[in-house]
Amino acid sequence: MKTLAKKDINKILSIWSQKHDVLAPTKMDNGDCIFSAFDEKAFTLDYKKPPLSPKSVFFPQSEIIFRVEKNRYNEVVAAKKALIFGLRSCDMMGIRQASSFMSRDNKDIYYQARQNAAATVVMACPKAQNETCFCTTTLSGPVAKKGFDLQLYDIGDTLLVEIGSPRGEELLTGMPLAEMEESQAKQKIDEFLQNAILTIPEVKSVIDAMNKLKDRKIAEKVWDDFGAKCITCGGCAFVCPTCTCFNVYDHQQAAGEGIRLRAWDACLYSGFTREASGHNPRASQASRLKRRHEHKLLDYNNTDIQDGLCGCVGCGRCSDYCPVHIGTLEVVKAITG
Amino acid sequence: MGDHCGNIYQLRPVSIIRALPQIKDHRLFQLKLEDGTTWESFGHQPGQFIEVSIFGKGEAPISISSPPTRSDTLEICVRRTGRVTDALFEMGKGSTFHIRGPYGRGFPVDLLKGKKLLLIAGGLGLAPLRSLLLYSLDKRKDFDDIILMYGTNNPDNVLFKYELLSFFDRDDINYLYSVDRDDEGIWKQYVGVVTGLFDRTDLSPAETYAVMCGPPVMYRFVLQKLLKLGFAKEHIFMSLERMMKCGVGKCGHCAFGDKYCCIEGPVFPYPEIENIKEAI
Numbered sequence: 001m002k003t004l005a006k007k008d009i010n011k012i013l014s015i016w017s018q019k020h021d022v023l024a025p026t027k028m029d030n031g032d033c034i035f036s037a038f039d040e041k042a043f044t045l046d047y048k049k050p051p052l053s054p055k056s057v058f059f060p061q062s063e064i065i066f067r068v069e070k071n072r073y074n075e076v077v078a079a080k081k082a083l084i085f086g087l088r089s090c091d092m093m094g095i096r097q098a099s100s101f102m103s104r105d106n107k108d109i110y111y112q113a114r115q116n117a118a119a120t121v122v123m124a125c126p127k128a129q130n131e132t133c134f135c136t137t138t139l140s141g142p143v144a145k146k147g148f149d150l151q152l153y154d155i156g157d158t159l160l161v162e163i164g165s166p167r168g169e170e171l172l173t174g175m176p177l178a179e180m181e182e183s184q185a186k187q188k189i190d191e192f193l194q195n196a197i198l199t200i201p202e203v204k205s206v207i208d209a210m211n212k213l214k215d216r217k218i219a220e221k222v223w224d225d226f227g228a229k230c231i232t233c234g235g236c237a238f239v240c241p242t243c244t245c246f247n248v249y250d251h252q253q254a255a256g257e258g259i260r261l262r263a264w265d266a267c268l269y270s271g272f273t274r275e276a277s278g279h280n281p282r283a284s285q286a287s288r289l290k291r292r293h294e295h296k297l298l299d300y301n302n303t304d305i306q307d308g309l310c311g312c313v314g315c316g317r318c319s320d321y322c323p324v325h326i327g328t329l330e331v332v333k334a335i336t337g
Numbered sequence: 338m339g340d341h342c343g344n345i346y347q348l349r350p351v352s353i354i355r356a357l358p359q360i361k362d363h364r365l366f367q368l369k370l371e372d373g374t375t376w377e378s379f380g381h382q383p384g385q386f387i388e389v390s391i392f393g394k395g396e397a398p399i400s401i402s403s404p405p406t407r408s409d410t411l412e413i414c415v416r417r418t419g420r421v422t423d424a425l426f427e428m429g430k431g432s433t434f435h436i437r438g439p440y441g442r443g444f445p446v447d448l449l450k451g452k453k454l455l456l457i458a459g460g461l462g463l464a465p466l467r468s469l470l471l472y473s474l475d476k477r478k479d480f481d482d483i484i485l486m487y488g489t490n491n492p493d494n495v496l497f498k499y500e501l502l503s504f505f506d507r508d509d510i511n512y513l514y515s516v517d518r519d520d521e522g523i524w525k526q527y528v529g530v531v532t533g534l535f536d537r538t539d540l541s542p543a544e545t546y547a548v549m550c551g552p553p554v555m556y557r558f559v560l561q562k563l564l565k566l567g568f569a570k571e572h573i574f575m576s577l578e579r580m581m582k583c584g585v586g587k588c589g590h591c592a593f594g595d596k597y598c599c600i601e602g603p604v605f606p607y608p609e610i611e612n613i614k615e616a617i
Contacts, residue, residue, distance in 0.1 A: 071433075073435075075344055075346070101587075102587065106345045106587065108587055109343060109345070245588060246589070248395065248396060248583065249395065250391075252392070258392060260395075267589065272590055274580060275579065275580050276416065277416075277418070277552070277578070279553060281553075281593065294594075299595040
């Protein structure tokens with residue numbers, strides 16, 4: 001198996017940066033670590049779960065889809081060659097699920113163009129990033145099964161390199177590679193996996209909650225209570241790697257001139273389903289929370305979830321960031337009460 | 338699904354042939370394609386919808402009111418209710434804008450051929466149902482009995498009034514009209530909710546397919562009535578209204594349960610949605 005020396009990684013990222021917009025774990029002054037443009041000084045391999053998944057590489061928070069000039073429109077498909085370095089397996093699964101959805105039935109060329117232009121280098125997850133990680137339950141970690149171009153295993157001074165695609169192979173051209181004997185590499189990976197799994201225990205209530213949802217055995221009070229607490233910020237949807245709902249806006253800049261753009265939207269907002277007549281099929285916050293969680297745990301599309309468990313990839317960010325504690329973990333706990 | 342040239346948000350320019358006032362804040366727009374082709378190239382089916390796209394304002398889903406059998410014009414019956422429709426109401430003959438589509442699953446015309454049809458519309462629900470009504474009248478020989486039940490809240494709000502009046506001259510369609518209230522005592526037909534019309538005609542539930550479009554409250558009561566009369570669930574079709582922003586199953590606004598109304602609907606056979614609490 002191919003290996004890279006950890007001390008070379010800065011150099012390698014610099015080389016990749018010549019031909020790609022490289023996003024890599026970057027230390028902020030406040031101690032947080034985010035995916036940001038590769039910067040040799042701020043780059044780190046010692047990072048915890050970034051607050052946002054890299055989904056915005058494919059699906060920006062807002063993007064121009066048409067530019068209108070003299071009442072004529074031109075589509076704007078902007079895709080730069082990108083490389084996401086250091087994403088974890090949960091986020092890789094998020095990308096796989098979202099890509100499946102965006103490419104199915106009617107292909108979304110905006111998403112696809114960005115996706116085709118972006119390489120992914122996964123860092124296999126060495127241990128739970130914090131107490132909300134549950135990728136072993138959602139079958140999305142701690143290592144990625146597929147979808148990546150390269151996957152790296154940090155085994156000390158050395159990174160084992162798993163090649164996932166021809167593009168991954170190409171990325172390694174000219175890099176200072178070494179070789180590790182296959183059986184030894186396999187043993188190292190097994191050890192890595194064992195150690196990682198031990199720190200990410202299975203959350204049985206997720207599966208129990210899915211079954212209860214399937215049997216329609218949930219008291220409406222569960223949703224009513226969450227509905228009363230929710231402050232409708234939409235943050236859970238924005239940090240979620242598999243949430244891809246959007247709204248479309250027009251900005252008129254002059255007569256016959258302007259842009260049409262699309263931007264992240266969230267099913268938690270009351271206007272999300274409101275119809276022209278004023279009728280709203282999801283009129284209460286309780287019904288909107290129910291929808292969000294049922295979409296992840298019950299009404300997901302079987303093709304889109306790939307080899308994962310459901311429409312949730314177990315990254316735990318909704319539980320990390322919801323100001324009033326309505327993440328997937330809190331919801332499944334309430335459901336299984 | 339039309340000519341998208343790879344981009345599912347691709348637009349086609351259209352212009353207004355005529356804008357006909359209907360009732361207060363409702364107007365029928367007759368459209369033609371700016372590229373000079375007939376609507377045959379559009380390939381729409383009764384019950385499908387389009388996105389009306391007006392630069393600077395946005396897009397709105399609007400059902401198609403005319404049948405594919407009339408390919409010289411596409412008709413949309415629009416209620417003035419927001420930014421896009423406000424802009425549309427400012428337009429007149431010759432004005433141009435864009436559309437996308439046709440979108441969604443329409444009425445199951447092939448299945449309905451040779452069958453007795455019961456069409457039930459409430460309010461603006463007649464707009465999409467009219468595409469099937471006119472289709473079945475244009476291909477009258479393809480269908481058995483046709484019954485139309487149409488209810489509005491009062492006599493002022495009857496859409497397509499002259500067209501509906503013209504059915505009085507035909508003996509190949511059975512029409513029943515209702516209004517919820519008639520404060521001025523001018524309504525010659527039935528006064529009461531649309532379900533009251535069921536007592537005023539003979540139906541043969543075993544051979545009839547019921548197709549409905551109207552407000553959610555109408556669905557609940559009409560469904561009860563149909564099931565009580567012995568209609569098979571498989572013979573009941575309903576067109577659902579949702580906020581269909583993208584029309585191509587991506588933006589998520591119209592989703593309920595495991596369905597995306599804009600691609601799997603808006604017309605659903607009842608068995609597909611009967612267990613989804615939020616559907617109706």
